[in-house]
Amino acid sequence: MIPVLMLFLIPVGGGIPAGVLLARSSHLVWPVTAGLYLVSDVILAFLFEPVMRLIILVGRRYQFFMRVAEAFRTAMHRTTAHYGGAGPFALIMIAFGVDPMTGRAAAAAAGHGFIAGWAIAITGDMLYFGVVMAATLRLNSILGDPNRTMWIILAAMFILPIIVRRLKLAYVRLVSSRKTASAVTQ
Numbered sequence: 264m265i266p267v268l269m270l271f272l273i274p275v276g277g278g279i280p281a282g283v284l285l286a287r288s289s290h291l292v293w294p295v296t297a298g299l300y301l302v303s304d305v306i307l308a309f310l311f312e313p314v315m316r317l318i319i320l321v322g323r324r325y326q327f328f329m330r331v332a333e334a335f336r337t338a339m340h341r342t343t344a345h346y347g348g349a350g351p352f353a354l355i356m357i358a359f360g361v362d363p364m365t366g367r368a369a370a371a372a373a374g375h376g377f378i379a380g381w382a383i384a385i386t387g388d389m390l391y392f393g394v395v396m397a398a399t400l401r402l403n404s405i406l407g408d409p410n411r412t413m414w415i416i417l418a419a420m421f422i423l424p425i426i427v428r429r430l431k432l433a434y435v436r437l438v439s440s441r442k443t444a445s446a447v448t449q
Contacts, residue, residue: 264299267291271303279392280399280416284409287400300392301385304363308381311364315371339369351383358387360424395420 267289270282279300286296322328342357354373358366366384375383395416403412 264289264291264295267296268299268303271300272306277413277417279395279420280413283396283399284403284413287403288409293396293400296396297389297392300396301389304385304388307363308367308377308385311367312377312381315364315368319371335368336372339372342369354383355387355390358384359391360387363388 267282267286270278270285272278273281282300283296286299291299318328319332322332339357342353354366354370354375357369363381363384366387367380370380370383398419399412399416402415403409406412406415
């Protein structure tokens with residue numbers, strides 16, 4: 264179980280599919296695998312929180328960092344506006360869409376403390392884990408090759424968000440051009 268936990272502690276995407284496949288080959292059932300991922304998130308919380316607090320402390324002392332913090336707050340408010348403001352759902356979606364550290368930072372910017380902030384961030388990250396775990400296990404059951412499965416899932420983790428952003432932008436442009444065209448014809 265420790266090797267699976269160690270893979271889950273890798274801060275970038277590759278740890279999830281590799282950890283899920285290692286857990287599967289070690290005959291760990293999915294609730295145990297999800298529990299190990301939850302433990303990795305709790306460890307991350309205790310490691311990242313002091314770093315974030317230090318950054319916030321330093322940020323209050325230097326003008327450059329104050330501007331960075333204000334830019335982050337502005338970006339967070341702009342992002343969460345799509346979900347009805349900086350409520351828990353929007354913050355969970357930030358953690359789901361980016362990573363738990365960004366989710367925690369957004370929760371801190373929205374005024375949530377350690378427990379509530381990390382509960383929000385971990386909830387989003389666990390949802391992301393569930394999606395990636397299910398996709399990894401399903402694809403591996405089809406391919407039967409853990410190495411190809413891992414590389415395909417990794418590629419999807421990096422490429423799909425780009426595709427979704429571009430499709431969303433194309434949709435927004437299409438809708439705005441239709442509105443402009445209908446306004447001109449009236």
